[in-house]
Amino acid sequence: MAEVRIKAVSKIFGDVKAVNAFDTVVKDGEFVSILGPSGCGKTTMLRMIAGFERPSLGEIWIGDELVSSAESGVFLAPEKRSIGMVFQSYAVWPHMNVFQNVAYPLTIKNLNKEEIARRTNRVLGLVHLDGYAERFPNQLSGGQQQRVALARALVCEPRLLLLDEPLSNLDAKLRESMRFEIKELQRKLNITVIYVTHDQSEAMAMSDRIVVMHQGVVQQIASPVDVYETPANETVADFIGLVNFVPAELTADEVIFPSLGHAVKRDNACRGRARVGIRPENIALSKTETGLQGTIVHKFYMGDATDCRVAVGTETLRVIAKGDGFREYQDGDAVWLRLDKMIVFPVGDKA
Numbered sequence: 261m262a263e264v265r266i267k268a269v270s271k272i273f274g275d276v277k278a279v280n281a282f283d284t285v286v287k288d289g290e291f292v293s294i295l296g297p298s299g300c301g302k303t304t305m306l307r308m309i310a311g312f313e314r315p316s317l318g319e320i321w322i323g324d325e326l327v328s329s330a331e332s333g334v335f336l337a338p339e340k341r342s343i344g345m346v347f348q349s350y351a352v353w354p355h356m357n358v359f360q361n362v363a364y365p366l367t368i369k370n371l372n373k374e375e376i377a378r379r380t381n382r383v384l385g386l387v388h389l390d391g392y393a394e395r396f397p398n399q400l401s402g403g404q405q406q407r408v409a410l411a412r413a414l415v416c417e418p419r420l421l422l423l424d425e426p427l428s429n430l431d432a433k434l435r436e437s438m439r440f441e442i443k444e445l446q447r448k449l450n451i452t453v454i455y456v457t458h459d460q461s462e463a464m465a466m467s468d469r470i471v472v473m474h475q476g477v478v479q480q481i482a483s484p485v486d487v488y489e490t491p492a493n494e495t496v497a498d499f500i501g502l503v504n505f506v507p508a509e510l511t512a513d514e515v516i517f518p519s520l521g522h523a524v525k526r527d528n529a530c531r532g533r534a535r536v537g538i539r540p541e542n543i544a545l546s547k548t549e550t551g552l553q554g555t556i557v558h559k560f561y562m563g564d565a566t567d568c569r570v571a572v573g574t575e576t577l578r579v580i581a582k583g584d585g586f587r588e589y590q591d592g593d594a595v596w597l598r599l600d601k602m603i604v605f606p607v608g609d610k611a
């Protein structure tokens with residue numbers, strides 16, 4: 261177990277600033293995800309923590325040990341950092357059986373046979389691979405191979421576990437069940453985890469906190485609830501979940517939507533122009549003919565919900581109703597809506 265302190269870390273490749281002044285503390289035993297679109301610098305940041313990459317600027321501490329410092333030239337090799345790492349490609353060795361794969365980090369430490377067997381079998385049990393010790397990787401499913409990689413990362417009892425999109429190669433159902441397994445494992449071992457993913461639902465489901473990245477820059481570090489409900493900026497609101505953006509004017513007690521021909525009562529701290537984010541599930545069908553009138557453009561039945569495009573004024577809003585909220589409606593029908601929750605981004609606040 262260890263706290264990880266990342267202080268103003270940047271990584272520059274030629275003229276690409278892959279990571280720009282990354283700064284955070286991951287607490288002992290915390291599960292933190294780094295979330296963002298492909299190419300935003302997630303893997304580069306993780307590789308710097310692991311020691312596969314040297315920071316161009318800044319420093320990294322694991323526990324009370326300085327492991328990388330661009331400024332003072334300190335650099336601890338990956339194998340000396342006492343971390344476990346799991347990659348998207350399972351990276352298990354095809355010529356070794358499950359036991360040999362998992363035991364490998366212990367065998368290169370020259371431990372005795374009994375101890376290697378004891379620790380390897382224990383960790384195989386943890387990832388539910390008891391009974392698979394003799395199998396070779398080509399006799400395992402993708403999910404089982406990923407468990408072998410996880411077991412191998414844990415067998416040395418690392419103080420920190422780093423995972424880089426470990427579930428991306430698995431099919432949807434397995435991916436969901438592996439989320440729970442990884443989370444269970446983290447709780448059981450009480451280990452610090454830094455988890456890289458571009459999949460927001462994965463990050464939301466597992467993390468204590470999420471670091472949202474965009475083009476090398478950290479946008480927000482917060483709990484899943486806060487990242488979703490009070491995103492720091494439009495980039496975060498747009499990346500996490502679905503959102504309609506509508507231009508607005510803020511007065512002291514109203515949000516006016518010129519393009520919708522509508523206004524909503526609300527006390528505002530700021531005045532003037534704004535962009536307002538409205539999540540599709542926060543637009544409710546109004547039973548009475550009050551509120552915002554629109555016309556259903558397309559209705560998609562999703563089983564557990566109905567996903568509609570509704571024309572209102574000059575906008576087309578996406579509206580998602582749980583259950584059979586839109587059951588009686590058809591494309592072309594008039595509908596009355598209510599905006600239940602808004603995320604207001606004053607335009608003047610933009611840098």
Ligand SMILES: Nc1ncnc2c1ncn2[C@@H]1O[C@H](COP(=O)(O)OP(=O)(O)O)[C@@H](O)[C@H]1O
Nearest residue numbers: 273276278296297298299300301302303304305
């Ligand atoms: N070894 C490298 N040399 C040059 N550019 C790199 C290298 N590794 C990553 N990059 C660039 O850095 C940026 C961030 O990449 P990466 O950290 O892999 O993103 P992510 O994991 O979020 O998809 C990308 O523009 C990528 O092309």
Ligand SMILES: [Mg+2]
Nearest residue numbers: 299302303304
């Ligand atoms: Mg990556």
